[in-house]
Amino acid sequence: MNLLITGGAGFIGGNFVHYMVNKYPEYNIIVLDKLTYAGNIETLEPVIDKITFVRADIADRDAVYQIFECEKPDIVVNFAAESHVDRSIENPEIFLVTNILGTQVLMDACRKYGIKRYHQVSTDEVYGDLPLDRPDLFFTEETPIHTSSPYSASKASADLLAQAYHRTYGLPVTISRCSNNYGPYHFPEKLIPLMIANALNDKLLPVYGKGLNVRDWLYVEDHCKAIDIIIHRGRVGEVYNIGGHNEKSNIDIVKIILKLLGKPESLITYVADRKGHDMRYAIDPTKIHNELGWLPETKFEDGIVKTVNWYLENKPWWEKIISGEYMDYYAKMYENR
Numbered sequence: 118m119n120l121l122i123t124g125g126a127g128f129i130g131g132n133f134v135h136y137m138v139n140k141y142p143e144y145n146i147i148v149l150d151k152l153t154y155a156g157n158i159e160t161l162e163p164v165i166d167k168i169t170f171v172r173a174d175i176a177d178r179d180a181v182y183q184i185f186e187c188e189k190p191d192i193v194v195n196f197a198a199e200s201h202v203d204r205s206i207e208n209p210e211i212f213l214v215t216n217i218l219g220t221q222v223l224m225d226a227c228r229k230y231g232i233k234r235y236h237q238v239s240t241d242e243v244y245g246d247l248p249l250d251r252p253d254l255f256f257t258e259e260t261p262i263h264t265s266s267p268y269s270a271s272k273a274s275a276d277l278l279a280q281a282y283h284r285t286y287g288l289p290v291t292i293s294r295c296s297n298n299y300g301p302y303h304f305p306e307k308l309i310p311l312m313i314a315n316a317l318n319d320k321l322l323p324v325y326g327k328g329l330n331v332r333d334w335l336y337v338e339d340h341c342k343a344i345d346i347i348i349h350r351g352r353v354g355e356v357y358n359i360g361g362h363n364e365k366s367n368i369d370i371v372k373i374i375l376k377l378l379g380k381p382e383s384l385i386t387y388v389a390d391r392k393g394h395d396m397r398y399a400i401d402p403t404k405i406h407n408e409l410g411w412l413p414e415t416k417f418e419d420g421i422v423k424t425v426n427w428y429l430e431n432k433p434w435w436e437k438i439i440s441g442e443y444m445d446y447y448a449k450m451y452e453n454r
């Protein structure tokens with residue numbers, strides 16, 4: 118089996134590469150990644166001898182076609198994306214190029230060279246948000262697409278395109294829409310790793326607005342397991358929601374992290390809210406459970422301890438990131454907030 122994983126040097130893609138290398142040592146795994154600011158080849162270091170790594174842009178048609186010609190993938194799993202909402206608010210364009218056109222190029226290559234499955238890794242953010250005062254509401258696969266940020270709009274566009282390629286050209290597509298992930302190798306611009314890194318450095322922890330926005334957190338390995346099941350047993354043309362009914366407000370997450378690290382809550386600082394900030398995400402995972410038997414295995418209380426410990430034990434991985442060009446981004450986004 119030739120498995121092409123795009124965006125495999127990022128957070129979830131990297132975890133998925135580790136998971137698949139260990140679970141399927143007989144597979145030929147090819148990782149395609151542009152190594153943007155969010156991609157880190159060091160994430161793949163433990164498995165680098167067991168994969169083929171190609172640095173390329175999914176929106177570069179010639180490069181992508183060449184990789185398909187050489188590697189002849191049977192299954193393609195597309196994680197490659199610009200993934201940070203705040204960056205999409207500052208500059209949407211690269212989100213449209215990578216997330217929409219890049220997806221199109223990959224699917225064109227799949228049509229041209231033939232594949233058994235193209236899997237699009239999407240997000241619950243395509244459904245927009247839910248109100249805080251309706252805890253009975255959840256996103257199902259039937260919830261209408263209703264995006265808020267340039268990021269979610271670009272991901273929704275890619276989903277619609279994938280469904281169009283399935284219906285129009287018969288491309289064997291599946292789509293998964295997962296809630297917020299956390300775990301090892303998470304880039305420290307996202308909430309959980311940013312708060313861990315800042316707390317460890319006794320820096321202020323910037324909470325947007327009142328910190329009441331709710332996210333539905335899933336340990337990254339559970340997401341990887343769900344994708345593994347979908348690419349092998351999921352029905353072609355279907356969308357599967359992935360989430361573990363683990364809703365928490367941002368302020369609660371930040372307080373849990375401070376407690377685990379033995380740091381004071383006085384490090385919390387409330388800053389200007391994100392524009393168009395989604396209030397609540399909450400996934401109904403009934404379909405993937407009933408059809409494919411998937412259930413999350415890691416409880417939040419355990420997953421967050423594992424995550425904090427990983428950041429404590431892998432300081433060189435993230436310290437290198439926060440000492441580099443990322444600091445310019447941090448200064449721009451937070452200094453006048």
Ligand code: NAD
Nearest residue numbers: 124126127128129151152153155156174175197198297298
């Ligand atoms: P990430 O930002 O950590 O990693 C993205 C990876 O894609 C990086 O390695 C980057 O170098 C690569 N990349 C970016 N542009 C590229 C291009 N043009 N060509 C090739 N490679 C490129 O993102 P992540 O958090 O790991 O998310 C992975 C996927 O999962 C994304 O599609 C995202 O929308 C989706 N998703 C993320 C979450 C989450 O909580 N992080 C939740 C649901 C879905």
Ligand code: TYD
Nearest residue numbers: 202297306307308309323324325330332367
């Ligand atoms: P994030 O990790 O960027 O994921 P997403 O926006 O895709 O859900 O943010 C998670 C939540 O944390 C979101 O409600 C915004 C909030 N947040 C902060 O309060 N402060 C921060 O510095 C960051 C990065 C996020």
